[in-house]
Amino acid sequence: MDLPLLIGALIVAALLFLALINIIKVAIKTAFTIAIVVFVLQVLTGIGPEELATQVGKIIGAAMGWVIDFFGGDGSEEAIEGEAMLWLFNYLGYLH
Structure with missing residues (x-):
């Protein structure tokens, strides 16, 4: 296997992994924010x-x-x- 190809593949894989981690973090933050908004609306207004x-x-x-x-x-x-x-x-x- 060519060394440049291996290095390029590792860099791309690392970037994809980091992007996936960021997407998961944003999804979790969004889910918690939505849950908090729904909870506050329900407690304060009964909606x-x-x-x-x-x-x-x-x-x-x-x-x-x-x-x-x-x-x-x-x-x-x-x-x-x-x-x-x-x-x-x-x-x-x-x-x-």
């Missing part, structure tokens, strides 16, 4: 996770509606993906 999820779904649905309108809803790939997301959120009960 439960279901109500919060419903509101988030409405916001995402409105954003997807804007995307469909922006791309014209003309059967393009972007519009079809947006319509599929709207259908999914509607099916899951997040949109009313």
Whole structure:
């Protein structure tokens, strides 16, 4: 095996590993932050996770509606993906 190839592969592997570790750290921090926000909302205002999820779904649905309108809803790939997301959120009960 060539030494430059081995060194290059080790560097790439190390960079990928560090990137993966950073992604995992960010995901854990985000999960804890969301948990704290949900807990504080529930304790201070009585708003439960279901109500919060419903509101988030409405916001995402409105954003997807804007995307469909922006791309014209003309059967393009972007519009079809947006319509599929709207259908999914509607099916899951997040949109009313």
